[in-house]
Amino acid sequence: MKHKQPLIIAFDTSCDDTSVAILEGRKVLSSVVSSQVEIHAQWGGVVPDIARREHEKNIPMVYEEALKKAKIKIEDVDYVAATYGPGLAIDLEVGLAFAKELAIKYNKPFVPVNHMEGHMFSGLSLNTKGNGLVPGDMSEVEKLFPALGLLISGKHTELVLVEKIGSYKKLGETLDDAVGEAFDKVGRMLNFGYPGGPVVCEFAKKGVSGNIKFTIPMKNSGDMNFSYSGLKTAALYKTKELREAGKQDKEWVYDFCRGFLDTVIDSLNLKLKMALERNHSVKTLFVGGGVFNSEEIVRKIGNIARSYGLNYIYSEQEYRGDNAGMIGVSAYFNILNGKYISNVDEIRKVDRDPRLSL
Ligand code: ZN
DSSP: OOOSSOEEEEEEOSSSEEEEEEEETTEEEEEEEEEOHHHHHTTTSOOHHHHHHHHHHHHHHHHHHHHHHHTOOGGGOOEEEEEEESSOHHHHHHHHHHHHHHHHHTTOOEEEEEHHHHHHTGGGSTTOOTTSOOOSSHHHHHTTOSEEEEEESSSOEEEEEEEETTEEEEEEEBSSOOHHHHHHHHHHHTTOOSSOHHHHHHHHTTSOTTSSOOOOTTTTSSSSOBOOHHHHHHHHHHHHHHHHTTOOHHHHHHHHHHHHHHHHHHHHHHHHHHHHHHOTTOOEEEEESGGGGSHHHHHHHHHHHHHTTOEEEOOOGGGTSSOHHHHHHHHHHHHHTTOOBOOHHHHHHOOOOTTOOO
């Protein structure tokens, strides 16, 4: 079978998910994710050493399954792509080494991908249906810029100005905890287990806004940076205060989650508005990262985008957490921009970069 668009195989092992995807251009043909969440749950968070061992064990199977699901043979693939950063060093290494070996063995060009660029453009996969705005044609995609990217996950909280694909300026980032991290830590205070963040968002649905309030962090900082460490500490004191007053958790936990979620959303909206007020040429808001698994966060951030008349682009839920599908989409843009490596010695030299920035 002849394919019009390049066939790409993409790998991501930046944290605790082992993921391989096959794409035809921006269309994800298969995306297999082997989650380790149950293994790490007993430790209350991701243990890099255990994650590496699991990646090494799982990657050959995940690779075979991705090919099988897409009905593609490795010989027919045109490019091999992998995340090289940011992420946990020893975990990044597993997927990167596997992908490089594959590229060399089958004589395919290699595409190194920035994980955060993957999150940002996950909504540009042709599998996205929800937001009704996924231009099939690249000339249409180009009209989306300049844009703003809001990336929130367990490790990252970033606001990025995107002049065009490949050209980024970081406007703000967290000075301490990432949003997802703060959610999980609050989940732990409430004995929700790991990861507790999704439970906080779920419980918030039953709470009443305003019954338990927190101060919006960095409200008057005058810049576009974020901070969630202070909010986390305020949440801890609040739980102590309520428990010491003899109140049962079930009496206040829904309102507590509501108050926490409201405050996080307010803090994101505040910085987003600031970025939009200072960058009038922006036409589109891209959002990505695991925290967007919360439909409420997607909707409320979307309200801001709409009030500024922006295109609002986010992916289907299955591509919001870590996955190799988004890495393939980003690889496709890199390929169009000539950012791939054909020389075997150069491929060997590609090194992981745990602190890689956009
Ligand atoms: Zn991620």
